[in-house]
Amino acid sequence: MHELSVCQALLAQVAAVARAHDAQGVRAVRLRVGPLSGVEVSLLKQAYPVASAGTLAESSELLIELAPIRVKCETCGAESEAQPNRLLCARCGDDHTRLMSGDELMLMSVELVI
Amino acid sequence: MCNTCGCNITPGNRKHAYTPVAGTTAVSVLQNLLAKNDDQAAHNRAHFDQHGVLTINLMSAPGSGKTTLLEATIETLKDAFRIGVIEGDLATENDAARIRAKGVPAHQITTGSACHLDAHMVHEALHHFPLEGLDFLFIENVGNLVCPASFDLGQHRNVTLLSVTEGDDKPAKYPVMFRAADCVLLTKCDLLPLLEDFDPARAEGYVRNLANDAPVLRLSARNGQGLNAWFDWLRQTRAQQQARLAAGGTTRPKARPEGAPLNETPA
Ligand SMILES: Nc1nc2c(ncn2[C@@H]2O[C@H](COP(=O)(O)OP(=O)(O)OP(=O)(O)O)[C@@H](O)[C@H]2O)c(=O)[nH]1
Ligand SMILES: [Zn+2]
Ligand SMILES: [Zn+2]
Ligand SMILES: [Zn+2]
Numbered sequence: 059m060h061e062l063s064v065c066q067a068l069l070a071q072v073a074a075v076a077r078a079h080d081a082q083g084v085r086a087v088r089l090r091v092g093p094l095s096g097v098e099v100s101l102l103k104q105a106y107p108v109a110s111a112g113t114l115a116e117s118s119e120l121l122i123e124l125a126p127i128r129v130k131c132e133t134c135g136a137e138s139e140a141q142p143n144r145l146l147c148a149r150c151g152d153d154h155t156r157l158m159s160g161d162e163l164m165l166m167s168v169e170l171v172i
Numbered sequence: 173m174c175n176t177c178g179c180n181i182t183p184g185n186r187k188h189a190y191t192p193v194a195g196t197t198a199v200s201v202l203q204n205l206l207a208k209n210d211d212q213a214a215h216n217r218a219h220f221d222q223h224g225v226l227t228i229n230l231m232s233a234p235g236s237g238k239t240t241l242l243e244a245t246i247e248t249l250k251d252a253f254r255i256g257v258i259e260g261d262l263a264t265e266n267d268a269a270r271i272r273a274k275g276v277p278a279h280q281i282t283t284g285s286a287c288h289l290d291a292h293m294v295h296e297a298l299h300h301f302p303l304e305g306l307d308f309l310f311i312e313n314v315g316n317l318v319c320p321a322s323f324d325l326g327q328h329r330n331v332t333l334l335s336v337t338e339g340d341d342k343p344a345k346y347p348v349m350f351r352a353a354d355c356v357l358l359t360k361c362d363l364l365p366l367l368e369d370f371d372p373a374r375a376e377g378y379v380r381n382l383a384n385d386a387p388v389l390r391l392s393a394r395n396g397q398g399l400n401a402w403f404d405w406l407r408q409t410r411a412q413q414q415a416r417l418a419a420g421g422t423t424r425p426k427a428r429p430e431g432a433p434l435n436e437t438p439a
């Protein structure tokens with residue numbers, strides 16, 4: 059499991075943003091994570107307090123927004139919601155789809171105490 | 173991606189970018205958490221492209237037959253192609269020793285107990301591993317069906333092995349890994365007569381459910397069945413990459429954007 063190393067990469071990015079704004083502290087960190095990112099949200103939440111201890115982001119809140127899985131069909135053009143292991147078009151059932159959302163692992167924003 | 177001017181805020185994600193809260197200043201970032209790894213991977217890919225080497229990342233559960241397949245591949249292809257191997261079996265030198273015994277250079281990444289390779293480990297390995305004159309570089313990732321799929325190493329193609337002893341529903345249980353595969357190998361097919369509940373067609377169906385049209389090849393490194401289709405895939409994939417390089421382009425594994433230009437000079 060690599061959620062701790064993902065957390066460390068996250069905190070390095072948060073620290074860079076905080077430094078660039080001369081922040082006193084970090085109140086909250088917002089992520090957007092999709093089920094196909096390969097990262098387990100519950101493990102990320104567990105790892106965060108450990109990884110952030112002793113940093114500017116210590117005791118900040120980790121807010122995770124779950125991205126839905128959406129696919130666009132290359133055959134009929136429909137866009138639909140899908141399951142992680144069933145990325146088929148909901149309209150025509152075709153398996154030639156393109157993932158529009160669901161693999162995100164994004165740092166969206168940071169709330170800083172300036 | 174630029175994080176200072178806001179050019180990565182698109183109409184699709186703008187609504188997520190700003191959430192001001194009283195007493196604090198919300199700063200929009202919109203950066204992938206693995207951006208640093210991805211930058212390093214792009215740098216590695218530029219190294220590979222500079223030397224015209226096709227790099228293939230082999231992933232599977234522990235013991236699915238990655239090293240055995242590499243041994244059989246080297247055996248057949250080593251007269252026609254120059255092959256190098258980077259081994260990610262982090263605890264022992266065993267796999268690298270097996271490859272060297274076939275007369276091919278191998279470097280073992282030894283970083284302790286990590287559960288996946290990342291782009292920085294591979295770059296470090298490249299310092300000990302001359303790419304000059306290589307046709308194929310195989311990277312045998314750590315045996316693990318979860319983490320390795322999330323970390324781009326700079327490879328051109330991902331190959332995922334599924335041995336018939338593991339069960340044919342693995343692609344449904346590990347969609348991130350099997351979605352990332354440019355080629356799926358059903359290995360140890362010599363054992364199929366003993367394993368009535370493994371249905372290769374069902375395994376392939378689970379791969380198709382992931383909207384992945386990668387070839388699903390059935391083979392055995394033990395008795396040699398199906399290996400020619402794998403060798404053909406390797407030769408064809410290399411020829412396609414040679415053509416892209418000649419045209420000033422390169423390629424990345426399928427689950428990632430295609431057609432990035434060769435605009436990076438490695439340091
Ligand atoms: N019957 C059979 N056994 C195989 C085949 N390929 C590999 N094996 C056996 O499977 C075991 C594991 O093979 P390896 O090649 O070491 O597997 P690996 O994926 O490199 O293993 P790790 O690096 O530890 O993850 C060994 O005992 C091999 O002899 C095959 O085609 N048929
Ligand atoms: Zn890992
Ligand atoms: Zn459709
Ligand atoms: Zn091995």
Ligand SMILES: [Zn+2]
Binds near residue numbers: 215
């Ligand atoms: Zn370099």
